[in-house]
Amino acid sequence: METKFINSQSLPFCKGCGHTTISQNTEIALRKLGLKLLDVILVTDIGCHGIIDKAFDTHTVHGLHGRSVALASGVSAGLNNPEKKVIVFIGDGGATIGMQHLLDAAHNGYNLCVVIHNNMLYGMTGGQPSEFTPKGFKTPTLTEGAEHPGYDICALVTAAGASYVSRISGIGDISDKLAEAFSRKGFSLVEVMEVCPSYGVKSNPGMKLSKLIEEAGIEIKVYVDREMKAYETKIREGLPGLLSPALTIETEFPHTLDKPVRLFLSGTAGEGVQSAAELFIRAGMRCGLQVTKKGSYPVTVGVGFSASPIILSPEPIMYTGAPEPDVVIVTSEDGLKFAQKLIDNMQEDKLLIIDSTLGVPETKAKVIVHHFRESAGGRNAMIMALFEYLKQYRIIPMEALMKQFLSSKISANTKLKALIEETFEIEG
Amino acid sequence: MQALIDGSRLITEALVRAGAEVFIGYPITPANNLYLFSGKRFKTFLAAPDEITTLQWMSGFATAGKFPVTATSFPGFALMLESINMAYMMELPMVIILVQRLGPATGTATCGAQGDITLLHGMLSGGYSIPVISTSEATDCWEMAEDALKTAVELRTPVILLTSKEEVMTQFSYDLSTLKEITPVVRKHYTSDETFIPYKRDNKGVPEFLSVGNTKHQVRYTASTHNQKGILEGISPEALANTISIQEKIEKNSDSYLHFEFQKEEGSNTLLVSYGITANAAREAAVKLREEGIPVSVLIPKTLLPIPDIYLNIMEEFNNIVIAEENYPGLYKKLLFGVRAPENVHSVNKIGRMIDPSEIIEEVKKHGN
Numbered sequence: 041m042e043t044k045f046i047n048s049q050s051l052p053f054c055k056g057c058g059h060t061t062i063s064q065n066t067e068i069a070l071r072k073l074g075l076k077l078l079d080v081i082l083v084t085d086i087g088c089h090g091i092i093d094k095a096f097d098t099h100t101v102h103g104l105h106g107r108s109v110a111l112a113s114g115v116s117a118g119l120n121n122p123e124k125k126v127i128v129f130i131g132d133g134g135a136t137i138g139m140q141h142l143l144d145a146a147h148n149g150y151n152l153c154v155v156i157h158n159n160m161l162y163g164m165t166g167g168q169p170s171e172f173t174p175k176g177f178k179t180p181t182l183t184e185g186a187e188h189p190g191y192d193i194c195a196l197v198t199a200a201g202a203s204y205v206s207r208i209s210g211i212g213d214i215s216d217k218l219a220e221a222f223s224r225k226g227f228s229l230v231e232v233m234e235v236c237p238s239y240g241v242k243s244n245p246g247m248k249l250s251k252l253i254e255e256a257g258i259e260i261k262v263y264v265d266r267e268m269k270a271y272e273t274k275i276r277e278g279l280p281g282l283l284s285p286a287l288t289i290e291t292e293f294p295h296t297l298d299k300p301v302r303l304f305l306s307g308t309a310g311e312g313v314q315s316a317a318e319l320f321i322r323a324g325m326r327c328g329l330q331v332t333k334k335g336s337y338p339v340t341v342g343v344g345f346s347a348s349p350i351i352l353s354p355e356p357i358m359y360t361g362a363p364e365p366d367v368v369i370v371t372s373e374d375g376l377k378f379a380q381k382l383i384d385n386m387q388e389d390k391l392l393i394i395d396s397t398l399g400v401p402e403t404k405a406k407v408i409v410h411h412f413r414e415s416a417g418g419r420n421a422m423i424m425a426l427f428e429y430l431k432q433y434r435i436i437p438m439e440a441l442m443k444q445f446l447s448s449k450i451s452a453n454t455k456l457k458a459l460i461e462e463t464f465e466i467e468g
Numbered sequence: 469m470q471a472l473i474d475g476s477r478l479i480t481e482a483l484v485r486a487g488a489e490v491f492i493g494y495p496i497t498p499a500n501n502l503y504l505f506s507g508k509r510f511k512t513f514l515a516a517p518d519e520i521t522t523l524q525w526m527s528g529f530a531t532a533g534k535f536p537v538t539a540t541s542f543p544g545f546a547l548m549l550e551s552i553n554m555a556y557m558m559e560l561p562m563v564i565i566l567v568q569r570l571g572p573a574t575g576t577a578t579c580g581a582q583g584d585i586t587l588l589h590g591m592l593s594g595g596y597s598i599p600v601i602s603t604s605e606a607t608d609c610w611e612m613a614e615d616a617l618k619t620a621v622e623l624r625t626p627v628i629l630l631t632s633k634e635e636v637m638t639q640f641s642y643d644l645s646t647l648k649e650i651t652p653v654v655r656k657h658y659t660s661d662e663t664f665i666p667y668k669r670d671n672k673g674v675p676e677f678l679s680v681g682n683t684k685h686q687v688r689y690t691a692s693t694h695n696q697k698g699i700l701e702g703i704s705p706e707a708l709a710n711t712i713s714i715q716e717k718i719e720k721n722s723d724s725y726l727h728f729e730f731q732k733e734e735g736s737n738t739l740l741v742s743y744g745i746t747a748n749a750a751r752e753a754a755v756k757l758r759e760e761g762i763p764v765s766v767l768i769p770k771t772l773l774p775i776p777d778i779y780l781n782i783m784e785e786f787n788n789i790v791i792a793e794e795n796y797p798g799l800y801k802k803l804l805f806g807v808r809a810p811e812n813v814h815s816v817n818k819i820g821r822m823i824d825p826s827e828i829i830e831e832v833k834k835h836g837n
Contacts, residue, residue, distance in 0.1 A: 078683045086692075093688070094699045099680040101531055102690045102700060103524070104554050110521045114528015117514070118490075119681045141524070144517050275511050282481040282509055283644050287471035318472075318639070325470050325641050333639040339497060339577055358605075358752040360638050361822040 043077055045070050048095045053088065056241075058210035058234025059157055063092050066127070066155070068215035069222055073125075080125045083112035085138075087131035088164050089157040106130070106138030113141070113150045120273040122225055126152040132172035133162045135193060139171075142193065142229070146200035149226040149271045155218070156193065156229065157210075159236040167239030174256035178243040189256065194263045197229050203270070204228035205263035209249060226270035233258065291328035293440040300353035301435055302362035304382060306375035307422055309337055309346040313371070315450065316422035317348035323444040324352040327436040332360045336378075345378035352435065367429065368405075369393045371412055371421035376401070391433070393425050408432065415463070420456050427464050442466050470641040475631065476501035478609035478647075483537050483563060484509050486617040487652035490536040492516050492525050494544055497577040498633035499567040502539035510537070519544040523551030523564075530560035531689050533679035535621060535653070539565035542584055543574055552626055553592055554691040559667070559675055559714065561620040561627075563613075568632040568744075570820060579820055580633030582744050582794040588628055589773055589803055596715045599623070599725050600773035602630040604747035606642050609635070612727065612770055614650045619725040621653045623717060624674050627725075630772060632745045632794070634822060658685065666698040667710055673717035719774060727770035730782060736763035738832055739786040741779075743769050743800065746792045746823045753828035764832060775803060783813075788835045792816040792828050 045067040053059045070080060080098035084090040086105035093100040103111040112128045119126070135142060135156050145152065160177055162168040167180035172190035179186075194205045203226040208217045210232040221228040235241060235249050244252075253260060303320075307313040314335050321331035329352045336347040349362045367390070368383055370376050376383075376398050383392060386405035394400065396411040410428055412421035423445070430438045445451050445460065446468060461468050480502060491506035492514045493499075507513045512534075516522040519540060526536035540548065545566055555562060566588075570579040588600050601616045603609050609631075616629040658664050658676040664685030667675045678687050688698025693707045701707035731754065742750035747768045754766045767782055769775075783789055783804075789812060791801045798815040805813055816823055816831050 076683070078686060081680045091700065093690075097686060099686060100688045100690075100698070101528075101558075101680065102688075102692060103527070104550055104691055107520065107524050107551065107554075110524035111528050113521075114525035115531055115680060116528070117525065118529035118532025118534050119679075120532075121681065124681060140517060141521060144521065273512055277511065279509055279511070281485075282477045282505055283471070283473070283647075285644075287473060288469040288644065289472065289641075290469060321639070321641075322472060325472060329641075330470070331472070331639075331641045334634065335637070336578070357640070358748040358755075359822075359825050360634065360640070360748065361824060363821075363824050 042071055045077060045080070045098060046095050047097050051095055052091045054237050056237035058159060058232065059089050059092065061210050061214065062155060062157060062232055063095065065213065065215040065218055069219035072215060072219045073223055075125055079123060080127065081115055082127050082129065083108045083115060084129045085134050087134050089129045089131050092129065106134035106136070107141065108134065109138055109145050109154055110141040112152050113145045113148070116150045116152045117271060117273045122151050122270060125222060127222065128152055128154040130154060130156055132156060132158040132160060132170045136171040139191070142197055143200040146197040146202040146227045146229070149201060149203065149268050151225060151270050152227060153221050153224070154229040156231040157234060158231050159234040159240060160190070161236055161239055163236045163239060167236065167243065174252065174258060176256065177252065180239050180243055183243070194229070194231055197227070198264045201268055202227045202229055202264060203268040204265050207231040207233065207258070207260055207263070209253060209260055210234040211249060226268045289322060289325040291326065293327040293437050295324070295327040295329050295354065295436045297329065297352065297354045297435050300351055300355070300357065301367065302365040303350050303367040303369065304347065304362060304365035304379060305350065305369050305422055306345065306347040306379040307370070308372040308374040308418065309342055309344055311346065311372060311418045311422065312420065313346040313422050314348055316426055317350050319423065319444050319448055320426050320441065321350050321352065323441040324436055326440045326444060329353060329436070330355065330357050332357050334360065345374040347375065347378055365390070367391045367393065369422065369425045369429065370398060371395050371425055372418060373398065393429055395421060416456060416459055420453070423450070424460070424463070427460060431464055438464060438466050442468060469643065469645070471644050472639055473642050474501060474639050475603065475606060475609040475636040476505050478606065479565065479613040479629070479636065480505040480509050482610045482613035482650055483617050485650040485652065486614040487621070488535045488537045488563065488617050490514070490526070490529050490534050491538065492522050492536055493538050494519050494522050494540070496541045496544045498569055498580070498637055499539040499541050499565065501636055502565055502567070506537070506539070519547035520551055523548045523555065526562050527551065527555045527558065527560050530555065530562055531558070531680045533677070533681065535561055535617060537563045537565065539567060541567050541569045542571050545584070549591055555626045556592055556596070556598060556714065557691045558689040559624040561624055563616045563620050563627050563629055565629045565631065567636055568630070580745055580794065580822065581819065582632060582746065583799065584630070585772060586799045586803060588630070597718045597774040598626060598628060599718060599771070600628045600630050601725060601727065602744050602770050602772050603635050604729070604743055604768050604770055606640060608770060610647050615725060615727065618653045621655055622674070622724065623721055624677065625718060630744065634745050665696050667694065667696040669713060669717070673713055673720055722774060722776060725771055726776050728779070729766070729768040729770070731766040733758065733763040733765045736765045737787040738764045738835070739767055739783060739789050740764055740792065740828060740832070741767045741769070741783070741789060742792040743772060746794055749823050749825045750792055750828055753825040753832070756825060757829055757832060762832065772800070780804065787812060789813045790816060790828060790831050792823050794818060794823055
């Protein structure tokens with residue numbers, strides 16, 4: 041017995057509508073290909089064409105206006121089974137609003153076939169023109185006729201990488217042409233030209249589809265028929281977890297903190313402020329401290345300031361902000377500008393460490409001035425400043441920072457390593 | 469032993485362990501670490517060309533039986549809205565991680581915020597509920613992420629995992645051995661030989677699931693108002709009843725995804741209420757106030773929406789309520805109390821930076837205890 045894909049003799053379309061032709065010929069095409077009912081997934085969306093899904097006894101998915109191709113792409117990639125036939129019905133309105141999805145599906149080669157029901161206007165909302173309305177074609181809201189030709193979607197999806205593309209006239213037996221497109225692997229598309237019997241005919245009296253196609257220079261042809269790589273969903277088994285034991289840091293040094301210390305490191309993007317901050321908190325973790333670190337920099341990441349508020353604490357840290365840091369370290373002009381307000385508000389019990397090129401800003405805080413840039417260059421000024429801080433305030437041993445430094449890529453810089461060893465009299 | 473990690477890492481790992489299989493994303497600050505880690509960890513990772521496509525692909529994967537996840541921030545979320553409505557109506561499980569940043573519009577991509585809760589409250593046309601589960605500390609990035617995925621699967625619904633910039637980008641030391649074990653969610657499939665009715669509900673009000681890949685029963689997914697068979701049916705009584713039953717499913721099972729922290733302090737007349745990134749400022753403020761001899765209680769809602777009755781019941785026990793959140797108008801306060809809150813409900817609101825515990829302390833002291 042023939043598979044019945046359609047469960048109703050009366051389809052829900054206006055008399056003379058090409059959508060009926062497409063639906064009936066889709067059933068014939070599916071039979072010709074010998075497809076089983078539940079190996080077919082029909083994806084439709086909003087537009088007159090979309091009300092067909094209840095008449096189909098295949099699996100059906102009925103989504104949002106213009107998004108059926110994207111939805112079907114997900115269905116196809118989710119099933120990841122080329123034996124399943126994903127067929128998408130979309131109108132010229134839907135193809136207008138969702139054109140990117142068409143290009144994208146062709147580009148990725150998703151296993152699906154799109155049937156554009158191009159009746160050259162929006163039939164469900166009163167006959168407004170779409171981007172597929174041919175030049176000169178009139179609609180109820182565009183009585184003077186379209187000024188520009190419609191999009192050549194067939195050319196566009198061909199350029200994007202479709203494996204099979206054709207444009208056909210939606211009159212008579214189109215089942216072989218549909219079957220041709222349905223049979224292809226990867227992305228295929230058929231644009232079916234129709235005239236809306238309600239709005240198209242009324243607005244363009246006496247007009248015949250064949251004549252319109254000819255006058256508008258719309259080509260009825262197979263645009264492309266080629267082997268393209270069909271999409272295969274990558275499923276990667278056995279990926280390593282993100283919480284590897286290698287992330288843990290062993291406590292091996294003591295610390296001298298009895299309360300949290302909040303530091304604000306401020307310098308220039310590209311000068312290693314973030315990596316120096318991370319080095320420092322990792323050193324803190326080597327001493328059994330709890331830590332937090334934030335990064336603050338412009339979205340362009342490679343220009344302007346780069347700042348990092350960090351906290352080291354003997355107790356669990358709840359609030360991770362630091363509106364009034366205990367220590368501000370500034371290594372560049374950009375950093376000074378960014379930290380200026382914090383510096384202005386610093387009180388006597390706070391500490392400012394600043395590069396000698398920047399002068400000494402007015403502040404109540406204790407100030408340490410050092411020529412970090414001169415001795416180590418801008419790129420390493422922040423690391424030098426952090427060593428200097430530890431030299432004067434031994435919240436953790438300098439050895440902890442040195443050990444962390446040596447375990448990092450930065451220590452490959454032998455000049456810097458020698459400079460740290462010499463300046464801070466510490467063995468590397 | 470401590471590891472240096474961030475919330476993005478915890479959320480990603482928790483979701484994968486809970487059974488999430490597919491991450492589909494479009495880059496946006498400050499959700500990029502989630503995208504990065506997901507690319508390394510999810511079995512399947514797809515880079516979508518935009519956020520509408522993201523949600524459509526996710527929905528397609530979900531009809532095929534997969535559990536998809538994405539992460540975004542307001543500008544991307546705004547593009548997803550219509551498609552989330554679709555996924556809600558189709559009853560597709562998925563987790564959307566919303567990392568809040570300063571708005572309106574593009575606002576400031578690199579600045580955190582808590583400005584999206586009223587949007588989430590009203591994001592479904594018709595005002596229906598969608599579960600919104602929020603992180604409030606590192607451990608939540610693990611446990612709430614797991615629960616978001618399990619709720620999505622068990623109730624067949626999109627779930628929003630609400631977080632914010634600093635919660636997913638700040639690095640912190642964390643003892644990984646304290647994380648509880650996560651087992652993968654187990655989904656039941658329809659197994660009967662009888663005709664499958666796609667939106668017929670079980671005793672929890674949840675429709676049983678079948679993939680569009682099955683060869684035994686026809687499956688229909690429909691975004692438009694539909695009857696139990698998944699057939700578009702306008703405003704027929706059966707179709708309207710189906711729409712209402714989606715809301716009932718979310719409300720009726722709300723205990724299954726109810727999470728909050730309530731620190732009840734002996735002798736306290738003041739209740740601090742906070743959530744998300746401000747929760748830790750409230751917790752710290754409470755510790756400091758208690759050290760000063762001022763007893764305060766703390767309520768940290770984690771299931772933010774739909775608002776559970778118990779939050780209002782708890783609040784009724786206190787003379788003074790201080791609600792701290794990082795937005796200007798006091799959004800969650802408005803959801804709790806309407807446009808005119810009772811006089812004993814006070815707020816601490818800031819934008820452009822995290823709220824400092826001292827600001828909460830000051831507000832508490834202003835109103836006595």
